[in-house]
Amino acid sequence: MDKRVNEIPKGRWLHILPPIMIICIISYMDRVNIGFAMAGGMSDTLGMTASVAGLAAGIFFIGYLFLQVPGGQFAAKHSGKKFITYSILVWAVISVLTGLAETINQLLILRFALGVAEGGMLPVALTMVSNWFPNEERGRANAFVILFVPVAAIITGPLSGYILAVSDWHWLFIIEGIGSLAVLIPWLLMVSDRPEGASWISKEEKEYIIGKIRDEEEELRNTSVKQASLKDILPNVTMWKLIALNFCYQSGIYGFGLWLPTLLKNLTHSGMTEIGWLSALPYVGCAIGMLTISNISDRTGRRKEFVVIPLVGFALCLLFSVKTEEYIWVSYAFLVGCGFFLQAAAGVFWTIPPRLFSPAVAGGARGIINAIGNLGGFVGPYAVGVLIQMYSYDMGVYSLVALLFIGAAITLTLPASVEDKKKPQESIESLKV
Numbered sequence: 001m002d003k004r005v006n007e008i009p010k011g012r013w014l015h016i017l018p019p020i021m022i023i024c025i026i027s028y029m030d031r032v033n034i035g036f037a038m039a040g041g042m043s044d045t046l047g048m049t050a051s052v053a054g055l056a057a058g059i060f061f062i063g064y065l066f067l068q069v070p071g072g073q074f075a076a077k078h079s080g081k082k083f084i085t086y087s088i089l090v091w092a093v094i095s096v097l098t099g100l101a102e103t104i105n106q107l108l109i110l111r112f113a114l115g116v117a118e119g120g121m122l123p124v125a126l127t128m129v130s131n132w133f134p135n136e137e138r139g140r141a142n143a144f145v146i147l148f149v150p151v152a153a154i155i156t157g158p159l160s161g162y163i164l165a166v167s168d169w170h171w172l173f174i175i176e177g178i179g180s181l182a183v184l185i186p187w188l189l190m191v192s193d194r195p196e197g198a199s200w201i202s203k204e205e206k207e208y209i210i211g212k213i214r215d216e217e218e219e220l221r222n223t224s225v226k227q228a229s230l231k232d233i234l235p236n237v238t239m240w241k242l243i244a245l246n247f248c249y250q251s252g253i254y255g256f257g258l259w260l261p262t263l264l265k266n267l268t269h270s271g272m273t274e275i276g277w278l279s280a281l282p283y284v285g286c287a288i289g290m291l292t293i294s295n296i297s298d299r300t301g302r303r304k305e306f307v308v309i310p311l312v313g314f315a316l317c318l319l320f321s322v323k324t325e326e327y328i329w330v331s332y333a334f335l336v337g338c339g340f341f342l343q344a345a346a347g348v349f350w351t352i353p354p355r356l357f358s359p360a361v362a363g364g365a366r367g368i369i370n371a372i373g374n375l376g377g378f379v380g381p382y383a384v385g386v387l388i389q390m391y392s393y394d395m396g397v398y399s400l401v402a403l404l405f406i407g408a409a410i411t412l413t414l415p416a417s418v419e420d421k422k423k424p425q426e427s428i429e430s431l432k433v
Contacts, residue, residue, distance in 0.1 A: 009205045012132050015198070017144045019186045020125050023084055024148030026180045027118050029156045030095045031060055032257055034111070036156070037172055039261040040164035040272050046104050054385020056107055057258040061250075061377035063115025068371030071120020075127040079193050083124050088184055091117035095177025099170045123367040126350055131194045134212035135354065136298065143294035143347030150286035150343065153257065153279070161276020216354075238356060239365070241410050245307075246373025248407030249345065252314060255380030255400045256338060263335070266393060267328060278332070282339025289344035297348045303355075303418045307411045310344035315404035317341060322394045352418045376403070 034042075038053050048056065067087075074083050094114045101107040125145055133141040163172045192198035195206045260282070264275045289310065297306040317337035324330040350366070357365045380403070384396035 008208045009202045011201055011205055012195075012209065013141075013144075015190050015192075015200060016128070016132050017141060019183075019190045020128065020145050021148050021151070022183050023088065023187055024121065024125060024145060025152040025155070026088075026183050027091065027121050028148055028152035029176055030091060030114065030180060031118065032153070033156060033160050033172055033176055035258040035261045036160035036164060036272070036276070037169040039265050039275065040160075040169050040172070042169040045169070046101075046107065048104060050385045050389040051382070052104060052385075054382040054388075056104070056111055057381040057385075058254070058378035059108055060111045060115035060118075061254075061374050063112040063117075064119045064374050064377065065371045066116050067119035068123055068374075069367035072123035072127050072365075072367035072370075074120070075124040075193075080124040080128045081187075081191050081193050083120055085184065085187065087117055087121060088180055088187070092177050092180035095180060096174050099173030099177065119371070120367075123370050126366055128191075128193060130354060131213070132209060134209065135216055135351070136212075138354070139294045139298040139347050139351045140291075142350045143290045146343055146346045146350075147287055147290055149253075149346075150283035150290065150339070153283035153286070157261075157276040157279035157283070158273075159276070161273045161279075164272045164276075234368070238415060239368070241414060242352065242369050243372045245407050245410045245414075246349070246369055247376040247379075248403040248410070249311065249349070250374050250376030251380035251383070252311075252318075252376075252400045252404045252407070253342060253380070254377040255384045255396075256314075256318065256342065258381045259384050259396070260335070263393065263397075264332075267325060267331060282336045282342070285336050285339035286342045286344075289340035289342070290347060293344040294347035297351075301419055303348055303352055304411055304414055306348045307345040308408045310341040311404050311408040311411065313344075314338055314341035315401045315408070318397055318404070319401045322397050325394075352414070355418050356415075 034057050038048070038057070042048070043053050071080075071083055074080070091114055094110055094117055098107065098110045098114070101110055126142065129141050129145055130138065159176075160172055163175060195201055195209045198206075260279055261275055264270070264278050268274070268278065270278065293306050293310060297303060300306075317334045317340075321331050321334035321338065324334060353365050353369060380400060383399050387396040387399055
């Protein structure tokens with residue numbers, strides 16, 4: 001790690017990461033609160049079977065495809081701040097309308113539209129992070145942003161449980177949708193797209209960031225990566241490995257997250273208030289796991305093994321949560337273990353694309369990887385719902401275990417250039433299709 005990091009101001013950690021994280025928290029709450037709504041009466045009100053409930057939870061990710069690449073490209077070339085501002089306004093309205101849905105078809109249309117509205121958020125946020133944080137800080141910076149998952153889940157569980165206990169699922173969507181608008185205030189006041197446009201940043205910090213990013217771009221220019229465009233990298237084997245890995249990972253993440261309230265209800269037979277609190281503890285573990293794994297990965301420069309370890313740990317905890325379900329609190333302990341590993345690989349995973357693709361195409365590459373990979377967010381919840389309806393809850397969980405092991409196996413085949421060992425990066429042309 002560059003020693004200069006400890007000698008300069010660190011305003012970027014306070015001005016950039018918190019508002020980005022807040023935006024991500026609100027978006028995550030609006031996408032996963034359907035899991036609590038299903039367990040809290042929506043399925044009964046609308047006459048939803050398990051497979052239809054899985055479809056309603058997962059169809060979000062079909063819509064999520066549409067703005068992934070345009071969002072990343074817009075942030076790289078123009079303004080991620082403006083993109084996310086307009087996105088918030090749209091998804092807040094859609095969330096409120098979801099609370100007014102009266103039929104399954106209306107619900108499906110609104111969930112799809114919410115996916116479209118939120119689709120560019122993560123690639124835009126990660127592109128903005130890459131503008132502010134050099135590679136040696138990027139794993140931790142990405143992890144702090146992706147902490148929105150456990151933080152949002154910790155908030156969503158008790159809040160949703162409380163709203164459902166005192167009202168119903170309609171108000172769950174309406175209240176949390178209106179809350180989305182409040183986050184525009186810190187977003188508009190604090191965030192800048194790049195160091196060059198920030199009035200609050202010190203001269204030393206600005207020069208450090210710009211210098212480090214320029215050095216990274218120069219390193220990439222010294223390889224044939226500079227010739228690669230989005231069109232050129234689409235047929236690349238490594239690109240599709242990253243997509244497949246992300247697909248398996250997101251299947252596990254969202255299959256677990258969106259069905260967790262129902263799994264807890266069946267395991268403990270508790271009320272919605274208790275389920276809300278029980279659902280929060282796995283995400284406390286999630287925050288600890290993310291910070292621990294990303295910090296170790298940044299310090300060692302090892303990326304592949306710190307993607308594999310969380311995937312395998314997540315799979316094993318899921319498996320044992322089923323095998324021990326006759327012992328309620330032992331099974332719940334393994335669900336908490338799932339939380340520790342749930343997002344632990346995410347910050348590390350998103351350091352990999354900038355090691356393979358030039359800055360000009362990295363935003364679009366993130367979008368493609370996130371868009372197609374996030375189809376796992378559709379497949380995971382839907383597959384679990386179908387298998388529950390056809391067989392049992394256990395079979396639904398086993399499908400997620402299998403996908404996580406496949407993702408770990410794919411990670412082992414990634415090129416050595418993803419490791420941060422200060423060696424020349426492998427060129428895109430050397431990754432033969």
